[in-house]
Amino acid sequence: MRQRWSKQTILDAAVELLSSSEGGDSFSMRKLAVELGTDxxxxxxxxxxxxxxxxxxxxxxxxxxxxxxxxxGTWRERLVDLTMRSWDAYAALPELAKDTSHYPGSGPGSQLVIEETLQALSDAGVPEELIPEWYHRLVTLAVSLISAHAASQSSGPTERTRRLEGFRVITLGADPADYPALAHYCRRIEPIGFTRESFLATMELVLDAVPAREE
Structure with missing residues (x-):
């Protein structure tokens, strides 16, 4: 008799499958069914x-x-905590993270993140009429950076090496006469992609601009 899987079991298996997928290995319901030993x-x-x-x-x-x-903690510490929890969660699931802008979530997890972000902005003293705008800015930036990083990581090692080699060719080979800044910084810049530290630094820059009341 065919086993009937619970919703929770299916979701746990989906996360496990996504975390172990090779680069470019597109997730599908068929593959998930195979993972569960069913159809x-x-x-x-x-x-x-x-x-x-x-x-x-x-x-x-x-x-x-x-x-x-x-x-x-302070409103800022709470927003940093929220964004870094999202980064860490998706860092282990690049196949999911690269498409996260298409799937904003539709349940209690999403509600909690939205609620806490809005509450932090309110506690910061952001004028009420500006809170939705700043919520949108923070979430859009976080999702965009998480997706961009995931896309750069989800391809296979061969493709990543090829992209890096191409990047090095155009940077290290830059003629100082034509591209003086590029030639100067070429050994210290990296292709598109974010480390956890650079993601945090970028979010901190945006938080500096939040129109909070002085603490």
């Missing part, structure tokens, strides 16, 4: 299509990322 019909009892499944996976990841979160 796709078992998944369709819980999710009508791939989009619905992906939305549920995103929210599942956010719920896990927010585990243990407490509303403590």
């Amino acid at each position: 796709s019909s078992s998944l369709y009892r819980h999710f009508r299509n791939r989009t619905e499944l992906m939305l549920a996976i995103v929210d599942h990841v956010l719920v896990q990322a927010m585990h243990g979160y407490r509303r403590q």
